[in-house]
Every structure is written in structure tokens, then in C-alpha cells.
Amino acid sequence: MPTVSSEELAAAAGVNSAKLRKDFSYLGSYGTRGVGYDVEYLVYQISRELGLTQDWPVVIVGIGNLGAALANYGGFASRGFRVAALIDADPAMAGKPVAGIPVQHADELERIIQDNGVSIGVIATPAGAAQAVCDRLVGAGVTSILNFAPTVLTVPDGVDVRKVDLSIELQILAFHEQRKAGEEAHADGAGPAAARRTGTGSDASADQGPDGDVPAVMPA
Amino acid sequence: MPTVSSEELAAAAGVNSAKLRKDFSYLGSYGTRGVGYDVEYLVYQISRELGLTQDWPVVIVGIGNLGAALANYGGFASRGFRVAALIDADPAMAGKPVAGIPVQHADELERIIQDNGVSIGVIATPAGAAQAVCDRLVGAGVTSILNFAPTVLTVPDGVDVRKVDLSIELQILAFHEQRKAGEEAHADGAGPAAARRTGTGSDASADQGPDGDVPAVMPA
DNA sequence: ACGTGTGAACTCGTTCACAGCC
DNA sequence: GGCTGTGAACGAGTTCACACGT
Missing domain, CATH: 1.10.10.10 (Winged helix-like DNA-binding domain superfamily/Winged helix DNA-binding domain)
Known part of the structure; x- marks a missing residue:
């Protein structure tokens, strides 16, 4: 066609x-x-x-489970992203390959950013380390940050931050689930497990995705 | 206060x-x-x-890097979620504890769902396995699914699906990054690394998060 | 006097409907 | 005839502004 x-x-x-x-x-x-x-x-x-036709070098900082999962994620390459480096503060991780890319120590952070012209950084560290990592990334020239740590980051003007909270999506599902359950039995004590499978609850919105359909507060 | x-x-x-x-x-x-x-x-x-005051039992299917990261994620408990079980198709994983919870084999899926009254399932399997897992979850009584696999799932009416695509957030950052770079030098060949740190690009929206600010198509 | 709760005004994005071009 | 591109109509959601309760 x-x-x-x-x-x-x-x-x-x-x-x-x-x-x-x-x-x-x-x-x-x-x-x-x-x-x-x-x-x-x-x-x-x-x-x-x-921006899919461009090549975006990206660094991932914090190679725990989540960092490793991101490094292994297949969807990046096809969207123009290239994992330029994996960085971790643990010296024991240094040199160990994850997803075929050797992990480098955090000491190298500034050099890596500059050598590769990286402008996008991904933070997958524990919450406690996130702000410090963020500051170093920004100091080295990064202007866009994707933050998986459960902290709100403070950045100077001109730097974009997006925070991904993995539990918020669950929250949204639970919210809808609660509404399904409470459709007839408005007994407040009834747990969510009580009224499963409420017939054919024709949920109008068939879209799968984070945009739209976010549960703002709704009328009782 | x-x-x-x-x-x-x-x-x-x-x-x-x-x-x-x-x-x-x-x-x-x-x-x-x-x-x-x-x-x-x-x-x-x-x-x-x-729904934060309720107890939502949740199962995670597919205990790879991402599944493990989710199991270890601290933010769930405080929002009313309890990881009721970890499930993986690999027999070698069975019994191995992840985040203190023993992994169970996929054969047990239906029993686990029913015994725990689980209505929310998380899919962190490879794309190829996602639809089959989804069908089994739904068959066992799950009515809300959080899907991390890069596939659109087909579900019957009354079942909610939310798809999390980890690369889409990067995409959005790259989109903004591209606009920053192209603000004056509209030369099409210039790589993203070329014009970093475009002064104080006062980005009005200071909110960190997936809602709002999604790049729909904007005027050139 | 202070701050909530809410009708009314307004804004912005979506949908309609049709003129214009292939 | 068919389908795009777009001004005009519409409507959902936000903001204003003030009446009302404490």
C-alpha cells in the first residue's frame, strides 16, 4: 500500500x-x-x-537491576538512541559487561559525557544518589535527564527532567479497579478481592498508555 | 502545621x-x-x-532484570501494593528468592491468582510471551494488567491494560533536545552534540512527569 | 477578616463542514 | 469523485470572582 x-x-x-x-x-x-x-x-x-533520524548518545548511571534492564532494552536502537556508556559507582562493577557494554566507574563520568557529546542522561541509581549524579551530569553538559529514582530532582533552567515512577501506573490501575468493584456494592469494608469480574464493564477508553485517561479526581 | x-x-x-x-x-x-x-x-x-488505604495483591510475571527491579522497588508498599508472587517460566528460577520472595513456576499461575485474590498483574516478560501470559492472567480472574513488554495486548472488555514503554520517555526528551538545538542553527545536518547548552533556555514547564507536556505535533 | 465552594466567563483543543485541488 | 487543508462552531476544562460560612 x-x-x-x-x-x-x-x-x-x-x-x-x-x-x-x-x-x-x-x-x-x-x-x-x-x-x-x-x-x-x-x-x-x-x-x-x-528526532528519530538523529543519533542520540545516552548514558545510563546506576547499573542495578533497573539499569541493566534499560541497557538490555531492545527498543532504543530503533528510535535513534545509542547507549554510549554505562556508569556505576561500585568499583566492583567496573569492566563487567552488561548487555555487551563494559560498565565504567563514576569517576569517568565527566570525561565520558564530553568525549561522546552526550546530552541525555538516564538516572537509575538509588534515591539517595540521584541528586548528586544529576548535578554532575548537568555540570558535564547534559541538558535532558530521565529520572527513575523516586526523588524530585532540582536542576538549573534550560535542563529538562522527566521522572518515571513505576508505581504510578499501578496506582492508576488500582484506581480503576476500585471503581469497578464499587460499582454496586458500595460497602466500604469490602476488599478489592471481593467483587472480581464485574460482568462486562465496558470501559470506553481502549487505549493502552500513559497519556489520556489519567485519574484526576472524579465526582463521587 | x-x-x-x-x-x-x-x-x-x-x-x-x-x-x-x-x-x-x-x-x-x-x-x-x-x-x-x-x-x-x-x-x-x-x-x-x-485506593491507598486498600491492600492490592499484585503478581509480577517474568523475573528478568526488569521483573527483579520491580520486585525490589520500594515505592509499592507505601501505596497499598503487596507483591503476592513472582512468576517465571524458567524452571531454573523456581525457588530462587528475589527481593526476599521465592520465584514460582508459571504452571502455578492460575492457582496463585485465585488463592491470593489477585486482580492486578504485571507483565515483564519478553514480547513474544506477553500475549500468552496476558490470556492466562485474564482467564484466572485478573482484570487490570500493567504491560512492560513492547507489544500491544488484546484483552476482553472489562479488562484494563496500561502499557509502559521505557523508550517513549527518552523519545520525549530527545524531541525537546532537538528543539533546543534547532533554535537558531536550523542547519539540518548539525548533530545533537553540536549546540549544547543553549544559554538559559527558559523552559516554562517545570513539572517532572509523564502527564502534560507530551509532544503532540507542534508548528514549525 | 479570611478562605472555601461554585456559578459564570473564558481559553484552548477538538470536531464539523466545506472550499480547493488532484 | 475523493481526500486534503483549514476557517468556523463547539465543548471540555480552567480560571475568575464573589457569595457564603466560620
């Missing part, structure tokens, strides 16, 4: 076709009226706009 | 005080006019509404 219409894409993505067209229009006029969008060209343009 | 005003809370959270009051009002009228909100009472009411 060399070409695709906004209607088809919208159906596949589960959104309105007008919204899709309007969004695409911000990138420029890449469609052809009466025909649709050229798939290859469209993919390229979106990839470019999103 | 036994009591707090919406103004103080709003300042701390970085939001508008009216929005905060309106949100709270959906839970009921827990404030006192002329005084503010009783901190302890407010915390309890919000905790209850969010």
Missing part, C-alpha cells in the same frame, strides 16, 4: 480523522488531495520531526 | 488555587471556610479515594 488516507489512519489509531489531518498540517502539506498521504514520505517526515 | 489553605497547596504544586479547590470539592466539602483544610483529614480522604 503506497498511499493512505487520513480516514484509514484515524481508524487504526482510534482518533478523529480531522484531528489527524490538522496535526499533520502543522508539519507541512505532505498529503495529496483526492489521494491521501504517501506512506514512505510521511513516515520519513514524521521520523525527522520526532 | 495542622491546617493548610488551597493557596499554599496550589503554590507548592504549581497549579491554580481555584482548580485545586474545585478538584477537592468533587470529593466532598472537606475544608473549613476562613480556615483551610485539615491536613490529616484531607490526606486520609484523598488516600481513601485513590
